[in-house]
Amino acid sequence: MPLLSHHTAGLVEAGVDEAGRGCLAGPVVAAAVVLPSDYKHSLLNDSKKLTAKQRLLLREDILRDALDFHIAEVSHVIIDEINILQATMKAMHKAIKGLKKVKPEILLIDGNQFKSYPGIRHETIVQGDGKYLSIAAASVLAKTYRDDWMVKLSKEFPQYGWDVNAGYATEKHRQAIQTYGFTPYHRKSFHLKPTQLDLFS
DSSP, X not given: OOOBSXXXXXXOEEEEEEEOTTOSBSOEEEEXXXXXXXXXXXSOOOGXXXXXXXXXXXXXXXXXXXXXXXXXXXXXXXXXXHOHHHHHHHHHHHHHHTOOSOOOSEEEXXXXXXXXXXXXXXXXXXXXXXXXXXXXXXXXXXXXXXXXXXXXXXXXXXXXXXXXXXXXXXHHHHHHHHHHXXXXXXXXXXXXXXXXXXXXX
């Protein structure tokens, strides 16, 4: 089934999504995207359902076609200070605040949790990145931005495989932590002790 171009007819909508919430290292990244109300795209979908090559191709289309967009990140340091849920909300708010060309009248939030943004109503939509084009576009921008960021970090710490796993708790990543310990980019509030790694097994 093709994704929907809008949720509420007649309102300017911004889709909002995040990437990296469940990672062991690196920032959480959020994007907000305003697409034309009648936008269509045959390939655009939830970023997790796309290949890396498809995401990169779609990113170019989104950057070209969007009426407005903004990408924001919250560092692993802040995640440790305020917890990942609050950091995700903070990243989403920063992304929304960064929209300068178009002021959205409603926010379409992927998931079931959101902290209200002043002056703009919102709808939380479970698996929204597989239902609405604007949320899918936000998921692609957030994912590709964060993946690029982790690829750069992997050049400094190649043993963790971040160029492939983007900081998620893959077997290689967990084994690298057990062998080499934590880097300055790991989220200490997630798994401070190697003995906690069996939580991912």
